[in-house]
Amino acid sequence: DAKTTQPNSMESNEEEPVHLPCNHSTISGTDYIHWYRQLPSQGPEYVIHGLTSNVNNRMASLAIAEDRKSSTLILHRATLRDAAVYYCILRDRGGSQGNLIFGKGTKLSVKP
Amino acid sequence: NAGVMQNPRHLVRRRGQEARLRCSPMKGHSHVYWYRQLPEEGLKFMVYLQKENIIDESGMPKERFSAEFPKEGPSILRIQQVVRGDSAAYFCASSPPAGGRNEQYFGPGTRLTVT
Numbered sequence: 073d074a075k076t077t078q079p080n081s082m083e084s085n086e087e088e089p090v091h092l093p094c095n096h097s098t099i100s101g102t103d104y105i106h107w108y109r110q111l112p113s114q115g116p117e118y119v120i121h122g123l124t125s126n127v128n129n130r131m132a133s134l135a136i137a138e139d140r141k142s143s144t145l146i147l148h149r150a151t152l153r154d155a156a157v158y159y160c161i162l163r164d165r166g167g168s169q170g171n172l173i174f175g176k177g178t179k180l181s182v183k184p
Numbered sequence: 185n186a187g188v189m190q191n192p193r194h195l196v197r198r199r200g201q202e203a204r205l206r207c208s209p210m211k212g213h214s215h216v217y218w219y220r221q222l223p224e225e226g227l228k229f230m231v232y233l234q235k236e237n238i239i240d241e242s243g244m245p246k247e248r249f250s251a252e253f254p255k256e257g258p259s260i261l262r263i264q265q266v267v268r269g270d271s272a273a274y275f276c277a278s279s280p281p282a283g284g285r286n287e288q289y290f291g292p293g294t295r296l297t298v299t
Contacts, residue, residue, distance in 0.1 A: 106287065115188075115275045115290035116227065170240055171217055171229035172277075172288060 076160045081179040084150045092145040092178055094160030099140050102165040107134065107145050108172070109156040116159070116174075119145065123165070155182045186211065188278050188291035189258075196297045197266045205261040205294045209278030215239075216259045217277045217288060218251060227275065233259060266298045 077095040084090040096105065106121040120127055120134045122143075127134040133146040147154055159177040189208040197203050209216050218230040232240040233253040244251065248266075253259040263270055273295050277288040 110227075115293050116277075116288075118287040118289065121287060170215070170232040171243070172219075172227075173229065174219075174227040176226055 076162060076175055078158075078160055078175065078178045080176065081181065083181045083183060084147075084154075086152060086182055086184050087149050090147040090150045090154070090180065090182075092147075092158050092160075092180065093142065094144070095142045096160070096162055097141045099162060100164070103162040104165060105134065105136060105140075105143050106161045106163050106172070107132070108159045108161065108174075109154075110159070110177075111153075111156045116172075119158070121163075150180075150182045152182050152184060155180055188276060188289050190274075190276050190291035190294050192294060193292060194295050194297070196299060198299055199267055200265050203263040203266050203270070203296055205263075205274050205276075205296070207259040207261070207276030207278075207291060209259070209276075210289050213278035213280060213289070215279045215281060216253050217279070218259075218261050219275045219277065221273045221275065221293075223272070230261070263296075266296075268298050271296055271298045 104121050104123050107119040108116045109119050110116045120129055120132050122134045122136055135144045157177040157179050159174050161172050188210055191206050214235050216233045219227040220230055221227045229243040231244050231251045236255055248264045250262045273293045275290050275293045277290045279286050279288045
């Protein structure tokens with residue numbers, strides 16, 4: 073399975089944008105890039121996913137490099153509630169891999 | 185549309201007892217996944233089920249653990265003869281048919297404590 077690499081931790085100030093990077097240099101042409109986050113003492117929560125084009129939803133934006141070897145999750149205005157561990161996960165389009173493979177993720181701290 | 189429901193939220197068992205964890209998927213979802221999160225660690229996949237079928241149990245310990253997803257009712261993760269090392273948070277997720285496009289929706293988890 074293609075692997076992802078993320079920084080262990082990042083800090084942000086409240087109401088500032090946050091850019092969370094993810095490297096996936098061995099990504100295959102059929103892999104979707106998914107992002108999940110886990111708030112303290114809660115289950116993981118889906119954030120966003122994309123294949124080739126940049127994606128936006130109410131929670132975040134996903135910027136995908138042209139060669140697809142990296143991507144960036146963008147929180148436009150961080151709030152204290154965005155403090156969580158963020159996971160970048162690759163999923164095969166064909167569905168051969170049913171489960172999500174969680175790495176260590178990036179622990180985001182948000183300062184007031 | 186109710187989300188994924190898990191119960192109980194907290195479960196305390198003595199060593200040697202059985203633990204039964206229940207998961208009701210989101211309405212319309214026929215695929216269920218169980219994950220375990222040990223204290224201070226990441227989530228690890230355990231088992232993937234569709235109605236009445238186990239699709240992938242590669243993450244399940246070989247002994248004492250079993251899972252089912254009957255035609256009617258919730259999915260059940262059963263741990264027999266629990267040991268202290270089974271203490272963890274167990275999360276259930278559901279999805280439409282598996283595929284790279286489809287996200288998984290997680291429940292709040294069951295926190296199992298073995299005394």
